Amino acid sequence: MKKFSEGYIHSIETMGLVDGPNIRIVVFMQGCSLRCSFCHNPDTWEKNKNKKVTSKDIVDVIRKYRPYIELGGGVTFSGGEPLVQSQFLLEMLKLCKKAGIHTCIDTSGTGYDLNIIDDILKYTDLVILDIKAIDDTNYKKITGQNMNMFNTFIEKLKSHNNKLWLRQVIIPTINDNEEYILKLKEYIKQFNNVEKVELLPYHTMGYEKYKKLKIKYKLEGIEDMDKDICNKFQDILNAD
Amino acid sequence: MKEWEDFKGSTWKDKIDVNKFIVDNYKEYIDDDKFLKGISKKTEKVWNKCKKLLARESISGVLDVETFTMSGIDNFEPGYIDKSNEVIFGLQTDEPLKRIVNPYGGFRMVDKALEAYGYHMDKDLEVKFKEYRKTHNDAVFDAYTDEIKLARHNHLITGLPDSYGRGRIIGDYRRLALYGADFLIEKKKEDLNKLKNITDISVIQLREDVSEQIKALKLIKKMAQRYGFDVSHPATCAKEAIQWTYFAYLAAAKQNNGAATSIGRNTTFFDIYIERDIEKGILTEEEAQELIDQYVIKLRLIRHLRTPEYNELFAGDPTWVTESIGGMLNNEKSLVTKTSYRILNSLNNIGESAEPNLTILWSKKLPENFKKYATKISIKTHALQFENDDLMRPIYGNDYAISCCVSALSLGHQTQFFGARINLPKVLLYALNGGRDEITGDVVIENIEPLEGEYLNIQDVIKQFDKVLTKTIKIYVDALNIIHYMHDKYAYESSQMAFIDTKPEYLMAFGLAGLSIIVDSISALQYGHVRVKRDDKGLTSTFDIEQDFPRYGNNINEVDSLASNIVKRVYRELKKYPLYKNAIPTLSILTITSNVVYGKHTGATPDGRKKGVPFAPGANPTQGADKSGALASLSSVAKIPYANCCMDGISNTFSIIPNALGNDEDTRINNLTNILDGYFGSGAHHLNVNVIDKEMLIDAMNNKDKYPNLTIRVSGYAVKFNNLTREQQEEVISRTFHEKV
Numbered sequence: 001m002k003k004f005s006e007g008y009i010h011s012i013e014t015m016g017l018v019d020g021p022n023i024r025i026v027v028f029m030q031g032c033s034l035r036c037s038f039c040h041n042p043d044t045w046e047k048n049k050n051k052k053v054t055s056k057d058i059v060d061v062i063r064k065y066r067p068y069i070e071l072g073g074g075v076t077f078s079g080g081e082p083l084v085q086s087q088f089l090l091e092m093l094k095l096c097k098k099a100g101i102h103t104c105i106d107t108s109g110t111g112y113d114l115n116i117i118d119d120i121l122k123y124t125d126l127v128i129l130d131i132k133a134i135d136d137t138n139y140k141k142i143t144g145q146n147m148n149m150f151n152t153f154i155e156k157l158k159s160h161n162n163k164l165w166l167r168q169v170i171i172p173t174i175n176d177n178e179e180y181i182l183k184l185k186e187y188i189k190q191f192n193n194v195e196k197v198e199l200l201p202y203h204t205m206g207y208e209k210y211k212k213l214k215i216k217y218k219l220e221g222i223e224d225m226d227k228d229i230c231n232k233f234q235d236i237l238n239a240d
Numbered sequence: 241m242k243e244w245e246d247f248k249g250s251t252w253k254d255k256i257d258v259n260k261f262i263v264d265n266y267k268e269y270i271d272d273d274k275f276l277k278g279i280s281k282k283t284e285k286v287w288n289k290c291k292k293l294l295a296r297e298s299i300s301g302v303l304d305v306e307t308f309t310m311s312g313i314d315n316f317e318p319g320y321i322d323k324s325n326e327v328i329f330g331l332q333t334d335e336p337l338k339r340i341v342n343p344y345g346g347f348r349m350v351d352k353a354l355e356a357y358g359y360h361m362d363k364d365l366e367v368k369f370k371e372y373r374k375t376h377n378d379a380v381f382d383a384y385t386d387e388i389k390l391a392r393h394n395h396l397i398t399g400l401p402d403s404y405g406r407g408r409i410i411g412d413y414r415r416l417a418l419y420g421a422d423f424l425i426e427k428k429k430e431d432l433n434k435l436k437n438i439t440d441i442s443v444i445q446l447r448e449d450v451s452e453q454i455k456a457l458k459l460i461k462k463m464a465q466r467y468g469f470d471v472s473h474p475a476t477c478a479k480e481a482i483q484w485t486y487f488a489y490l491a492a493a494k495q496n497n498g499a500a501t502s503i504g505r506n507t508t509f510f511d512i513y514i515e516r517d518i519e520k521g522i523l524t525e526e527e528a529q530e531l532i533d534q535y536v537i538k539l540r541l542i543r544h545l546r547t548p549e550y551n552e553l554f555a556g557d558p559t560w561v562t563e564s565i566g567g568m569l570n571n572e573k574s575l576v577t578k579t580s581y582r583i584l585n586s587l588n589n590i591g592e593s594a595e596p597n598l599t600i601l602w603s604k605k606l607p608e609n610f611k612k613y614a615t616k617i618s619i620k621t622h623a624l625q626f627e628n629d630d631l632m633r634p635i636y637g638n639d640y641a642i643s644c645c646v647s648a649l650s651l652g653h654q655t656q657f658f659g660a661r662i663n664l665p666k667v668l669l670y671a672l673n674g675g676r677d678e679i680t681g682d683v684v685i686e687n688i689e690p691l692e693g694e695y696l697n698i699q700d701v702i703k704q705f706d707k708v709l710t711k712t713i714k715i716y717v718d719a720l721n722i723i724h725y726m727h728d729k730y731a732y733e734s735s736q737m738a739f740i741d742t743k744p745e746y747l748m749a750f751g752l753a754g755l756s757i758i759v760d761s762i763s764a765l766q767y768g769h770v771r772v773k774r775d776d777k778g779l780t781s782t783f784d785i786e787q788d789f790p791r792y793g794n795n796i797n798e799v800d801s802l803a804s805n806i807v808k809r810v811y812r813e814l815k816k817y818p819l820y821k822n823a824i825p826t827l828s829i830l831t832i833t834s835n836v837v838y839g840k841h842t843g844a845t846p847d848g849r850k851k852g853v854p855f856a857p858g859a860n861p862t863q864g865a866d867k868s869g870a871l872a873s874l875s876s877v878a879k880i881p882y883a884n885c886c887m888d889g890i891s892n893t894f895s896i897i898p899n900a901l902g903n904d905e906d907t908r909i910n911n912l913t914n915i916l917d918g919y920f921g922s923g924a925h926h927l928n929v930n931v932i933d934k935e936m937l938i939d940a941m942n943n944k945d946k947y948p949n950l951t952i953r954v955s956g957y958a959v960k961f962n963n964l965t966r967e968q969q970e971e972v973i974s975r976t977f978h979e980k981v
Contacts, residue, residue: 014795014869015978017902017911023871023918064795065871068918 004054007088010044010080011051012061015068020104020126020165022073025062027092029077031084033111034143036132037218038169040206044080055091063099074102074125083112083120090116093123104128109153110145117153121160126195128165129157133175134187142174157191164194170225170233171202181233199234201225243420243474246516256427256741258414258509258652259639263569265512269578270607276581279589280530282325287537287590289322290336295948297337298962302357304338305545310365311342313459313491313735318466321537328483328534329467330490331541339545342497343369344731346377346403352547377403379726388719394677394684395841396670397716398753399553399660399834402723405544405731407498407560408643408749411739412652413488414509417481420473421461424738428454431742442821445728450742452734460491460735478513478523482535485509490538491735493559497544498733499658500560500644503596504651507532507565511577529582529589536586539563539596555833555968556959560597564641566610567601567629574603575638576610584617584624592621592951594958599642601629604917615912616905619898619931623951623958626927627889628920631882645957646830646889646926647749654745655737657724657823659716661751661831663838664758664806665845665855667712669780671704672696672772678779678843679851685711690778698766710813717817720748724820746823749888750814752807753831753838755880756856759792759802760847760865770846783846791847793861793976795872800879803859811885828888829859829880832955833964836971854971857955858891863974870896870978871918878924886925891955893928896978901931928953934977937961941969 008030016026031047104126133139210217249264297303319331464471475481517523618624674690768789775781814825839854866873902908940947950961
């Protein structure tokens with residue numbers, strides 16, 4: 001019998017309607033190397049925590065929802081950072097593709113195994129890429145890491161030509177200004193195949209989790225991003 | 241015949257066959273909603289008057305009661321809302337919203353209702369009626385066994401239609417429009433003449449019934465005459481087709497007060513007449529919409545006189561004027577027409593409302609445009625329910641309609657004996673408590689040994705449960721056989737049966753309540769280390785859960801199969817008994833809003849549910865137990881078998897917050913459409929959909945005036961949120977609302 005690799009997941013959301021096209025089974029995976037100040041899932045940071053499962057277990061769960069996801073939906077691997085468990089992720093992607101399931105990864109483009117990343121992108125139909133910042137200084141400030149890994153990832157992306165959704169969280173006082181939006185607009189011109197760019201208004205709903213996990217909340221005092229202003233930025237971004 | 245000019249086909253002309261007429265003549269519509277028109281001036285005037293009356297009614301609960309005459313097809317003077325602006329005519333009594341006294345089901349209910357709302361029956365009439373006329377209720381209690389009375393008194397079997405009209409019958413009201421009363425009378429006379437061989441009581445009974453049906457048809461002619469219409473001949477145009485059909489239904493609502501009196505499946509039928517008139521140039525789109533809007537208004541005004549206890553069971557004054565829309569003719573062609581859109585558009589034109597109970601018969605193969613329009617209206621109004629046409633059509637044929645909430649009936653060829661439901665969690669508690677009721681201590685089921693000890697052996701429990709269940713079902717079947725025999729004898733629905741074949745197929749609709757509680761309880765006893773505590777009478781009082789256990793609603797086969805096994809077990813048992821009029825047993829998993837009252841009368845259960853806490857509605861997982869996401873919850877319910885088992889329907893209510901469904905309207909419509917395709921594609925039967933914010937409901941609960949028309953789907957019907965009791969509102973809010981993690 002084939003031995004399936006094991007990995008750690010946080011949970012499975014069976015009806016994801018916003019993380020990719022149509023109905024998605026969203027697999028929240030454990031582990032992330034970034035420590036983004038606005039992260040609302042700090043409970044997924046550690047790699048070897050929560051549920052230990054095999055790749056086959058997960059794909060068996062996904063297959064149960066075939067009547068829902070075969071209508072243009074599929075699976076979305078999210079997290080945490082799904083690329084952190086590269087081998088495990090790759091195996092799940094392959095199994096999904098074999099079963100005819102549309103695959104998507106919701107990623108920050110970091111934490112991956114450089115030897116495997118090309119294969120991962122080969123078995124991924126859609127990449128939802130979270131852009132943290134577009135320059136080194138701010139990237140470091142928000143994520144606590146330098147931008148090298150991210151930059152390598154976007155080069156890989158361009159060569160594989162995956163379909164792409166881009167996301168950017170808009171945080172008051174950090175990037176909630178028109179100047180930044182215009183820079184962002186320039187920045188994303190480097191990508192082909194962009195189907196959608198979404199600005200996500202920052203919210204404080206993750207705050208309780210930090211308290212529970214006794215982790216210091218870096219954005220203490222910053223309020224929720226105003227949704228109307230965020231929509232206005234979205235319009236600027238979408239305008240030709 | 242000039243009424244049938246331009247209509248195709250011939251076989252439907254000689255014998256009654258509305259379905260064949262539809263198949264031969266309807267035009268499927270696959271385009272979008274752009275042709276629809278807004279509200280007409282006339283409709284606006286009529287509806288404004290209604291709104292004022294409805295506002296007055298909502299203050300007092302009842303606007304008026306006719307106390308000088310009793311129910312009957314032609315016992316009331318004609319009534320109008322705003323005569324010069326009405327285009328469809330006819331009210332139950334001489335005034336809108338004035339309710340009828342119907343004592344044939346039982347006078348006790350009438351007395352209680354009149355007393356509750358401060359009315360008095362005309363003394364002379366009351367005294368005479370009570371002196372000379374026996375009611376259904378009197379007769380049933382003459383025949384009830386002690387076992388039935390005890391099971392009923394202890395709420396083991398509840399909601400039985402033994403003191404009010406049983407309802408659930410759907411006449412094929414379209415027959416009046418297509419054929420006219422004279423043709424129908426002629427056909428019934430032919431049937432009567434064939435019943436010459438008096439071999440047994442059933443033939444005598446049928447001869448009497450058919451004679452009653454003929455009398456009813458004659459009375460319907462007279463009733464219509466009061467409004468200036470001659471329904472002896474077929475309808476000649478769209479306006480008449482809708483008017484005739486409505487008159488046929490109205491006769492039912494004047495004669496009977498059945499809990500649920502649904503109107504069938506009329507839009508495709510109407511559409512044939514509308515299209516003919518539009519082609520002839522005698523009807524415009526505005527006028528077509530006006531006819532449908534005013535038809536809908538009339539259906540919104542149907543009322544019955546109920547007691548406060550009844551309202552506690554079925555909240556919000558529901559009448560279940562269920563109108564079934566859409567569905568497929570066969571694997572290729574749908575029955576969607578422009579009028580399927582027009583009736584949904586009425587919710588735009590005259591606002592959302594609980595009635596009529598608009599039901600979309602969903603198939604994966606419905607025209608995409610129609611799917612999108614139906615989901616759009618559902619998201620906007622929370623007033624629609626969806627049922628799986630692909631599941632029902634092979635069993636009931638393409639021309640069936642939904643009665644009440646989820647019960648399919650082949651129109652004109654089948655009828656139903658409504659049977660309420662067994663309280664399943666009580667069956668389990670009786671198994672633990674030696675057949676005694678956990679609250680009253682009465683021995684309801686004899687010869688059951690109580691199970692002892694702090695921890696129970698699951699095999700012992702299941703053995704004992706099976707014993708109690710077998711005995712309960714026997715009592716239940718006896719009760720329904722008695723009830724329906726007596727109902728036929730003392731409160732026969734001649735006006736409805738006149739529009740049904742003389743020898744129809746009968747379905748006896750049994751039901752179960754508390755499915756999620758029983759499944760979780762068995763799972764708890766099996767996996768959860770449940771410690772039983774008993775009171776000083778030795779009855780179970782609390783159950784401490786010492787270890788977490790898997791629950792129904794998370795798409796776990798080991799648990800979900802418990803649900804399937806129980807319903808299959810019940811159905812197998814039901815099939816062992818001969819039923820009145822050789823009825824075929826069917827089974828539903830449906831509670832309507834009575835899940836609150838069922839819970840109130842039921843002690844603590846082994847799943848950890850406390851005494852008095854509401855059950856989940858219908859086949860829903862227990863409130864908050866479905867923690868694995870919406871699709872897991874839906875998938876668990878979808879596994880309950882419909883064909884050859886729960887053919888009376890499996891009700892599920894699904895609530896989701898708008899933002900979880902998508903960020904904009906198009907995405908929401910698309911996602912809801914996909915959810916329905918997926919849910920029904922996996923074999924599920926029914927879904928109520930509420931796309932609504934929980935916070936909004938909490939706000940509405942605390943600020944009644946802010947949301948006067950807020951309508952939500954409960955279990956099998958829609959209800960004005962304000963008309964629910966506080967307890968029911970809290971239960972609705974406690975249900976799982978699917979949100980994004």
